[in-house]
Amino acid sequence: MSSILFFIASIGVIAGAIGVVMLRDPFFSVLALVSHLVSLAVLFLLLRAEFVAAVQVVVYAGAVMVLYVFVVAYVGSDSASLGESLSGPGPVASRLRLGGAILGGALLVELLIALLGTGLEAINGQGAGYSPGPRTFGTPAYIGNLLLTRFLLAFEVSSFMLLIAAVGAVVLARRRRGLGEEDERDLLTPLDLIRPLGTGTTAEGVGPRP
Amino acid sequence: MSIAWYLAVSAIVFSVGAIGVMTRRNPLVLLLCLELMLNGANLALVAFSRMWGNGDGQILALVVMTVAACEVCIGLGMIVAIYRRRLPIDVDELRELQG
Numbered sequence: 001m002s003s004i005l006f007f008i009a010s011i012g013v014i015a016g017a018i019g020v021v022m023l024r025d026p027f028f029s030v031l032a033l034v035s036h037l038v039s040l041a042v043l044f045l046l047l048r049a050e051f052v053a054a055v056q057v058v059v060y061a062g063a064v065m066v067l068y069v070f071v072v073a074y075v076g077s078d079s080a081s082l083g084e085s086l087s088g089p090g091p092v093a094s095r096l097r098l099g100g101a102i103l104g105g106a107l108l109v110e111l112l113i114a115l116l117g118t119g120l121e122a123i124n125g126q127g128a129g130y131s132p133g134p135r136t137f138g139t140p141a142y143i144g145n146l147l148l149t150r151f152l153l154a155f156e157v158s159s160f161m162l163l164i165a166a167v168g169a170v171v172l173a174r175r176r177r178g179l180g181e182e183d184e185r186d187l188l189t190p191l192d193l194i195r196p197l198g199t200g201t202t203a204e205g206v207g208p209r210p
Numbered sequence: 211m212s213i214a215w216y217l218a219v220s221a222i223v224f225s226v227g228a229i230g231v232m233t234r235r236n237p238l239v240l241l242l243c244l245e246l247m248l249n250g251a252n253l254a255l256v257a258f259s260r261m262w263g264n265g266d267g268q269i270l271a272l273v274v275m276t277v278a279a280c281e282v283c284i285g286l287g288m289i290v291a292i293y294r295r296r297l298p299i300d301v302d303e304l305r306e307l308q309g
Contacts, residue, residue, distance in 0.1 A: 006211045021230035047260040100232025108225035115217040128263025158276040165280035172287035
């Protein structure tokens with residue numbers, strides 16, 4: 001039963017990954033990534049990582065993908081497919097891309113040799129012993145215990161990093177004044193009284209408009 | 211299923227993501243392919259964690275997910291900023307830093 005489930009889920013994982021790379025429209029790439037993530041969560045469940053599988057579905061396939069869908073809808077979705085990308089705008093670029101694809105294939109061979117040819121005995125086994133229970137390997141109680149004792153520093157550092165990333169995204173994507181339309185200019189804010197015209201905006205770096 | 215099968219799937223997913231990073235031109239798709247590479251590494255981490263019966267690999271997988279979320283956050287912010295300045299959404303055209 002578990003091997004049938006493994007094959008179905010891994011076909012989903014690999015098909016989703018190939019779909020992300022091959023599909024022309026970024027919107028469909030995002031949808032392919034969602035199916036890839038859900039299939040990957042099934043593989044995590046087969047590996048007895050219940051909490052990681054739940055986080056994968058809720059956070060990744062739920063929250064992060066919604067962000068992607070919004071940005072694809074905002075930016076618009078015209079893109080070259082993989083074939084057009086390989087034929088490329090110029091001969092040099094297309095040859096470089098073909099080289100990249102060949103390099104990726106070589107990477108696959110190398111990874112397979114490195115992972116499967118290690119000579120580790122345990123790689124061909126089913127893994128360590130597992131007995132179901134409320135606090136056993138992979139359950140939320142087990143992960144939470146580890147996160148708040150042995151890996152407390154990693155937990156705190158990653159929470160701080162999320163905060164920095166959120167602030168950074170707001171700073172990067174905020175609407176800057178100075179490059180917009182002229183009618184934005186007559187919205188006077190209290191900040192304009194204390195700072196000279198044109199400073200503190202992107203107009204400062206670009207210079208006066210023609 | 212033995213652990214080796216899971217490792218093979220993770221290697222395939224990682225390489226497909228690497229091929230995407232090296233061949234696609236749209237930065238949005240590039241970010242998606244980076245996610246694929248991180249997911250391949252995650253699958254290997256969870257598989258090794260199962261092999262040893264030890265939770266450390268799963269914690270590391272959770273941290274990798276956090277890093278991926280941060281990367282998506284910053285990357286999409288940059289794409290929105292590029293779009294606002296009406297620059298082309300194409301990594302081949304964006305070569306201002308190249309001098």
